[in-house]
Amino acid sequence: MVQSCCKDMATIIKRKISGGTYYYLTHSYRVKEAGQKGKGRVKTKQIYLGTAEDVLQKISQVQTPESLVARSFGLEAAALQVVQKLDLINIIDRHVGKRRQGLSVGQYLAVAAINRIVKPSSKNGIADWCRTSVLPDLMKIDSRLLKSQNFWDAFEKMLSESHGDDAPAPGAGDQNPVIDDQIILDIEMDVWKQVSAIYGVSLDPVLYDATNYFTFLDPMTPSDLARFAKSKDGKDGQRCVGLALGQTLADHLPLFHLAYAANCHDARLFPTAIRRLTDCFAKLNQATTGVILVMDKGNNSEANVQDVVVKRGMTLVGSLVPGRFPDLLRKQLRSYQDRARGLPAYREHRDVFGIPCVVVMTFNAKLRKRQLMAFEARLEKAESRIRDAIAKHGRKDSKQTMRERLDRILRATGTRRFLQVDIQGRRHKTFEVARIPEAITERRRRMGKNLMFSTDPSMTSETVVGFYRERDRVEKTFRLTKDPSGVPFRPMHHWTDSKIRVFCFTCVLALLIWRLLHLALTRAGMKVSDKVLRMELEGIREITMLYPGARTVRSLADRSEVQKNFSAVLGLNAFLPSAGP
Numbered sequence: 001m002v003q004s005c006c007k008d009m010a011t012i013i014k015r016k017i018s019g020g021t022y023y024y025l026t027h028s029y030r031v032k033e034a035g036q037k038g039k040g041r042v043k044t045k046q047i048y049l050g051t052a053e054d055v056l057q058k059i060s061q062v063q064t065p066e067s068l069v070a071r072s073f074g075l076e077a078a079a080l081q082v083v084q085k086l087d088l089i090n091i092i093d094r095h096v097g098k099r100r101q102g103l104s105v106g107q108y109l110a111v112a113a114i115n116r117i118v119k120p121s122s123k124n125g126i127a128d129w130c131r132t133s134v135l136p137d138l139m140k141i142d143s144r145l146l147k148s149q150n151f152w153d154a155f156e157k158m159l160s161e162s163h164g165d166d167a168p169a170p171g172a173g174d175q176n177p178v179i180d181d182q183i184i185l186d187i188e189m190d191v192w193k194q195v196s197a198i199y200g201v202s203l204d205p206v207l208y209d210a211t212n213y214f215t216f217l218d219p220m221t222p223s224d225l226a227r228f229a230k231s232k233d234g235k236d237g238q239r240c241v242g243l244a245l246g247q248t249l250a251d252h253l254p255l256f257h258l259a260y261a262a263n264c265h266d267a268r269l270f271p272t273a274i275r276r277l278t279d280c281f282a283k284l285n286q287a288t289t290g291v292i293l294v295m296d297k298g299n300n301s302e303a304n305v306q307d308v309v310v311k312r313g314m315t316l317v318g319s320l321v322p323g324r325f326p327d328l329l330r331k332q333l334r335s336y337q338d339r340a341r342g343l344p345a346y347r348e349h350r351d352v353f354g355i356p357c358v359v360v361m362t363f364n365a366k367l368r369k370r371q372l373m374a375f376e377a378r379l380e381k382a383e384s385r386i387r388d389a390i391a392k393h394g395r396k397d398s399k400q401t402m403r404e405r406l407d408r409i410l411r412a413t414g415t416r417r418f419l420q421v422d423i424q425g426r427r428h429k430t431f432e433v434a435r436i437p438e439a440i441t442e443r444r445r446r447m448g449k450n451l452m453f454s455t456d457p458s459m460t461s462e463t464v465v466g467f468y469r470e471r472d473r474v475e476k477t478f479r480l481t482k483d484p485s486g487v488p489f490r491p492m493h494h495w496t497d498s499k500i501r502v503f504c505f506t507c508v509l510a511l512l513i514w515r516l517l518h519l520a521l522t523r524a525g526m527k528v529s530d531k532v533l534r535m536e537l538e539g540i541r542e543i544t545m546l547y548p549g550a551r552t553v554r555s556l557a558d559r560s561e562v563q564k565n566f567s568a569v570l571g572l573n574a575f576l577p578s579a580g581p
Contacts, residue, residue, distance in 0.1 A: 012049070023049040067546045072118070072133045073556065074540030074563070074572065079114045080138055081571040082513045086194045095187050096158055102145045108154035109506055111135070111146065116510035120484075122493040123148035134542050138575055155502045159183065181259075184505050185276065188256065189283040191512070195253065196284060199519060202250050203284070205292035205317075205467060208273060208299075209474040210244040212262040213482070213490050225497045229262035233482065241500060243489070244273050245508075246280070247474050249294070249467075253515050254477070256280045259504040266298040271307060278312055289313035294471050297321060305353040309455045317459075317467045320352065320359070320451045328361055329445045336363060340465035347461050350453075357453045360461045368448025375443065382413040383433055386421060390431045399423050402431075418443065480514075481507065486530060487514050517570060524569045536563050542577055 010027050025047040049055050083089065089106035096105040103111075114135065115121055121129050127146040130136055136143045159181060195201060214235035217226045226239040240262035246255045256276050260269055281288045293308060297319040308314050322329055328346065336344035343362040350359045389405055397405065402423060410416040417439045422432040454464045480486040489507045494500045514530075521528060528536075541557045554577030559567070567573055 020051070022051060023055055025049055069544040069546075070557070071542045071544070072538065073542040073575075074537035074566075075118045075534070076114060076133045076135045077138060077540075077572045077575040078517055078537055078566075078570045079117050079510075079513050080110075080135065081574070082516050083110050083114070085198060085571075086191055088191060088509070091190045091194070092158075092187055095183055095190070102150055103141055103154075105154045105157050107139065107141060108146075108151055109158070109502075109509070111139070111141075112151065112503075112506040113509040113513060116489075116507055117487055117514055120488050122491075123151040126151070134575070134577075152499070155499050158502050158505075159498045161496060161498050181501055181505075184501070185256075185279060186283075188505075188508075189280060191509075192255065192280070192284060195512075195516070199251075199516065201248060201253060201519075203248055203255060203281070203286065203291075205249045205294055205470075206255060206277065207247045207249055207471050207474045208244070208277075208293060208295045209471065209478070210242060210260075210266055210269065210273075211478045212240040212242045213492070214238040214240050215490070215492055217492075217495055221495050223495070223497055223500075225259060225261055225500050227261050227263040232478075241492070241504070242269070243504060244269060245474060245477065246273070246277055247477060249470050249473070251515065251519050252473055252477065253519070254508050254511050257504065257508045259501050266296070267301045267304060270295075270299040270301075270304045274304075274308060274312065287313075290315065292317060292467065294318070294467050296471065300353070302353040305355055305455070309355050315459075316455045317464060318453060319468060320453055322446045322449060322451050323442075325350070325359070325451065326442075328359070328451065329449065331361070333363060336361075338461045340461040341469065343465075345461045345465065349457055352453050352455075355455050356457055357455050358457045358459060358461075358464065359451065359453045360464045361449055361451050362465060364448050364450075371447040372444065375447070378413060379415060379418060379435065382409060382415040382419055385409050385413065386419075386433055394429060394431060399426065399429065402429070477511070480530060481511065485534070487511050520569055521566070526565065526569065533566075536560075536566055539563060540567065540572070544577075 010025060012023055013026050014021055014023050027045040027047070028042060030042050049058075089104065089110050092106035092109055093104045111126065111130070112123075115126050115129060118133070119129050127143050130143040130146055135141075196203075211232050212229060214231050214233055215226050215238060217223060217239045219228075219239065223239070225241050227241075228236075228238075229240050229242075230236065231238065231240050242258075242260040242262040242264065244258040244260060246257070247253065248255055256273075258269070258273055258276060260272075277293070278288050281291070290313065292315045294317045300318065300320070305316060308316050328348070331346055333344065336346045338345040338347045338360070340360060340362055343364055345363075346361045348359050350357060352359065386406055386409055389409060390402075393402065393405060403421075406421050407416070410419060410421075418436055420434050420436055422434070424430045424432075450465075452464050452468045454467075481489045487507070487510050489504070492500060492503055494503050517533065518528075518530075521533070540559060540563050543555055543557050545553045545555075547553065556577065
């Protein structure tokens with residue numbers, strides 16, 4: 001009979017085997033036979049534990065973390081990957097110069113751009129947002145430096161106040177709709193050199209359009225950029241800032257932009273935008289000759305068309321006010337011998353603004369039906385409001401007061417050209433509301449028809465209509481910049497022209513980053529919507545587990561197959577967390 005005669009003793013030892021280090025649990029104890037005298041024999045058992053990594057993993061599986069911290073990872077890492085690929089921070093710092101302390105200007109602008117994509121905040125709120133994300137770790141920055149004053153200082157170094165609202169406008173008594181921002185153009189073009197080299201995108205054709213964004217700027221705050229104007233969002237009582245955008249047709253990338261005074265008419269701004277476009281192509285070592293520019297009819301003028309076509313050698317595709325060619329509107333449907341985008345089309349060569357062009361007119365029966373219904377509803381609404389005003393004020397108001405009251409109704413409903421109100425008598429006034437047949441007939445003749453042109457007479461009708469319809473992509477971009485869940489340009493939280501200008505630049509950078517994420521996925525065969533891309537990337541979270549002894553382990557929360565595919569394509573795996581000490 002064998003008996004144990006002492007307490008068990010266990011120790012961990014390591015052994016070097018073929019250059020590797022391995023750990024064993026050594027268990028020693030004494031035993032003696034029945035009737036044996038003395039301490040007995042020592043016996044040892046060894047249990048293989050594995051490498052140090054194996055031991056750590058086993059310990060982690062057994063221990064329960066003291067706390068868990070979740071931080072957003074996907075969107076920040078994806079945006080930062082694009083920033084690093086474009087070398088955005090270094091490009092900005094080369095043009096602006098580094099600050100004496102804290103982060104560089106490029107770092108502040110990169111953080112601001114990523115913030116517009118992930119969770120748009122005021123400069124006071126960026127630090128709080130940053131602490132809930134992995135961005136400080138990935139960029140190796142201290143979130144305590146992300147104070148609003150530091151952002152103002154960085155923006156000031158980027159574009160000083162002396163170049164903004166305090167700068168004299170060119171021309172006696174004239175106000176400059178665009179402030180001097182050459183440094184921003186230079187940075188933008190250096191970024192685009194990187195875009196062209198890395199992504200190999202096509203710059204031609206270019207889609208051009210402009211919009212405005214309402215602000216909450218006090219009416220008494222001096223500003224050349226924030227002006228009262230016709231708001232595209234129906235906020236006519238608030239000051240607006242205009243933004244003109246040139247966008248590549250193929251990949252929806254913002255090629256150039258202009259922040260301008262919102263009360264500047266599109267046709268007046270257009271020459272400045274075309275000079276900006278020409279400068280862009282020159283800095284990218286490409287000629288504008290033959291480049292196709294697609295624009296809206298709000299930019300039409302003989303001087304603008306001549307500038308684009310004759311002076312710069314570009315091809316222009318645009319639309320025309322139907323009333324400019326009334327004889328074309330009278331063409332019978334049997335004259336539409338061509339087809340374009342599935343619609344009957346009438347094609348003819350004409351001189352437009354002194355340039356030989358091809359003019360294409362399409363007819364859409366469904367569009368005409370919708371327009372007729374809307375037009376009739378507008379007339380009926382105006383007539384109803386006029387009858388109500390007559391019943392309420394007809395007897396007590398004077399003829400002049402009633403004319404002014406009814407005229408306001410006609411202007412508000414846009415029916416002054418189509419309705420006529422005749423007031424007779426003095427004490428006992430009579431009112432007669434009549435429709436104007438000639439104006440209504442002319443308006444109905446335009447319905448369902450779109451009139452487009454190209455300064456290249458050899459361009460097919462299908463191509464002309466196709467290019468002009470692509471202009472809707474700029475409109476979609478503007479909707480994205482006005483959607484709080486998109487890449488919003490508002491609210492601005494800025495009140496000086498130079499700061500507004502730099503803010504617009506950071507927003508355009510954010511838009512470029514967002515579009516490049518889409519481009520990478522599209523080229524990998526994964527074409528997704530803005531909503532899906534945001535939802536999937538936002539769902540990728542980092543989990544930090546704190547164990548006893550100040551040991552931390554970082555890992556990503558469970559990811560779906562879609563999220564894993566996105567991570568691989570967008571390069572997120574380069575930022576995967578590792579275990580801490």
